[in-house]
Amino acid sequence: MTDLPSKIQLDPEAIGRDLGRLVLTIVELVRQLMERQAIRRVESGDLPDETVERLGLGLMRLEEAMTELREHFGLRAEDLNIDLGPLGDLLPRSTFRD
Amino acid sequence: MADSLVYVYAVTDATQELPAVTGVDDTSVRQVVSGGLAAVVSSVDPTRFSEEALRRSLEDLQWLESTARAHHGVVAAVAQSGPVAPVRLATVYLDDDNVRALLDDNGPAFAAALDRIRGRTEWGVKIFAAPTPGGAESPAVDDTRPGTSYLLRRRAERDRAARGLQDAVAAAEAAHGDLAAVAVASRRYAPQDPRLSGHREEMVLNAAYLVDEAGAAALHRLIEDRDEPTLRLELTGPWAPYSFATLEEQ
Known part of the structure; x- marks a missing residue:
């Protein structure tokens, strides 16, 4: 049996950062899923131009907002991920950009 | 006891x-x-x-x-x-x-x-997919439709990333074939996670080669001469032949 740490350090700043990171990771997952779905629908060509434009604008703003929030918490793009062990990463690594 | x-x-x-x-x-x-x-x-x-x-x-x-x-x-x-x-x-x-x-x-x-x-030594070769250069084939930006441009740009990026990785994997396979040809034996391992390897690029080959003296020289030449923009090769060694002489080999 591994010994449990005798003391758990509660650093409020670290907790805030970790919580922010967790929330942002979930939001980023949803954002990426929406974006991929939007691209697929654009590819299938069954959306009117106006809808494509509206979708794209929304996703673009969302990405900008995500970048701002990330910087606010001092996180890099690749920090927004969760290692799911045998299932791999929550977010595909290739989608990260600097 | x-x-x-x-x-x-x-x-x-x-x-x-x-x-x-x-x-x-x-x-x-x-x-x-x-x-x-x-x-x-x-x-x-x-x-x-x-x-x-x-x-x-x-x-x-x-x-x-x-x-x-x-x-x-x-x-x-x-x-x-x-x-x-x-x-x-x-x-x-x-x-x-x-x-x-x-x-x-x-x-x-x-x-x-x-x-x-x-009389033989082991050399390790790791191959990484070099980051694909962006921008070159980005679709034209239409200022009047920024949302549409954004989606098209993202689609191009997605396609380029997928193609880049595919090309790198194929090129790494070819490199492995050449390296294995000059080696007495070779062994492939699962590519390491970027956090472990300390590199941000995707590892596409993680292999060990058992070579004699002439083979080692040939191996070095192959690594040095290989000039592929999509790949970055890393050679380590000589190692004691861990991959080819462990107890588990029997």
Whole structure:
């Protein structure tokens, strides 16, 4: 049996950062899923131009907002991920950009 | 409980000289000889190297690091003077008689393993997919429809990333074929996670090659001459032939 740490350090700043990171990771997952779905629908060509434009604008703003929030918490793009062990990463690594 | 246990590093020819090197847990290193083979061993403290103690210690990263370094140090020092079949980290026997039994029971297999690596070295090759240069084929930006432009740009990026990785994997396969052709034997491992390798690029090949002297020269030439913008090659070695002479080979 591994010994449990005798003391758990509660650093409020670290907790805030970790919580922010967790929330942002979930939001980023949803954002990426929406974006991929939007691209697929654009590819299938069954959306009117106006809808494509509206979708794209929304996703673009969302990405900008995500970048701002990330910087606010001092996180890099690749920090927004969760290692799911045998299932791999929550977010595909290739989608990260600097 | 016995006064001491026997920690085994590697198996060599009985005639091979023992280098002056310190073993795990600051122990001295000695040989246990049987027939034409010698096991390179240390006497270790049973309170720290019993089965139960090891199970606990193997989860202690600091202990693991110092033990692995010492283990590798002994194997590497022994490998300087002749062929060596490394034994898995933290292999512990009750006493010298048990080690001799190991040598006797697996004599032919050890002898074959030593013959296979005699005069040969192992080199590791890791190949990374170099980041794909962006921008070149981005679709034209239409200022009047920024949202549409954004989606098209993202689609182009997605396609380029997928294509880049595919190309890199194919190029790495070709490189492996060339490298394996000059090697006596080769072995492939699962690509490492970027966090482990310390590189942000995707690893597309993680392989080890067993080569003789001429093969090593050819291997170096292949690595140096390969000029592919999509790949970054990393050569390490020479190593003691861990990948080709371990006990598990039998």
